[in-house]
Amino acid sequence: xxxxxxxxxxxxxxxxxxxxxxxxxxxxxxxxxxxxxxxxxxxxxxxxxxxxxxxxxxxxxxxxxxxxxxxxxxxxxxxxxxxxxxxxxxxxxxxxxxxxxxxxxxxxxxxxxxxxxxxxxxxxxxxxxxxxxxxxxxxxxxxxxxxxxxxxxxxxxxxxxxxxxxxxxxxxxxxxxxxxxxxxxxxxxxxxxxxxxxxxxxxxxxxx
Numbered sequence: 001x002x003x004x005x006x007x008x009x010x011x012x013x014x015x016x017x018x019x020x021x022x023x024x025x026x027x028x029x030x031x032x033x034x035x036x037x038x039x040x041x042x043x044x045x046x047x048x049x050x051x052x053x054x055x056x057x058x059x060x061x062x063x064x065x066x067x068x069x070x071x072x073x074x075x076x077x078x079x080x081x082x083x084x085x086x087x088x089x090x091x092x093x094x095x096x097x098x099x100x101x102x103x104x105x106x107x108x109x110x111x112x113x114x115x116x117x118x119x120x121x122x123x124x125x126x127x128x129x130x131x132x133x134x135x136x137x138x139x140x141x142x143x144x145x146x147x148x149x150x151x152x153x154x155x156x157x158x159x160x161x162x163x164x165x166x167x168x169x170x171x172x173x174x175x176x177x178x179x180x181x182x183x184x185x186x187x188x189x190x191x192x193x194x195x196x197x198x199x200x201x202x203x204x205x206x207x208x
Contacts, residue, residue, distance in 0.1 A: 003060045006133060010056050013104060013138050014076040015046045020103035022079040025096045030085035038079045051075035073144060094160030097153040101142040108138035112204035135204065140197050149185060150178025
């Protein structure tokens with residue numbers, strides 16, 4: 001039951017992430033996601049069988065079998081965005097990319113504050129687990145997606161903030177080797193990422 005609960009939280013978190021991309025793109029001049037019917041919180045149009053169900057399910061299962069503390073991540077189908085429609089070609093793509101992690105940070109903040117300022121005696125163990133799971137998974141999604149590695153959102157932010165000459169030189173390399181770099185990062189630096197998320201979670205909810 002706990003595994004199913006975590007997968008449901010993750011699915012709705014990645015749906016919020018993807019819808020936020022589409023909402024900001026629509027606001028900035030690109031209606032592609034809206035016309036495709038993707039500006040909905042209904043999870044069905046967003047579900048990716050592998051990224052939304054299989055991968056997180058296996059990761060949660062492995063985490064349970066290993067005694068907890070595992071890394072749980074997943075993804076939904078990316079909302080379609082045509083960056084050529086964006087009114088601001090310099091910053092528009094970066095703002096669309098930032099919208100996803102920002103939405104997860106907002107969710108993490110709201111549920112983190114509920115944990116931090118809940119009156120004594122209100123939080124039952126079950127309620128604490130539910131609130132902390134929502135806050136932690138959304139914080140994890142935000143930090144993970146802000147990594148400046150393609151195809152993650154952070155790569156678009158990095159290219160927008162970098163000098164044009166640097167971005168032009170790095171972009172082909174990132175596009176060609178981004179997935180390999182991401183896999184190497186997850187293989188060698190996953191403990192660092194988990195430690196960073198654990199620290200941010202502690203700071204958010206006010207636990208030592």
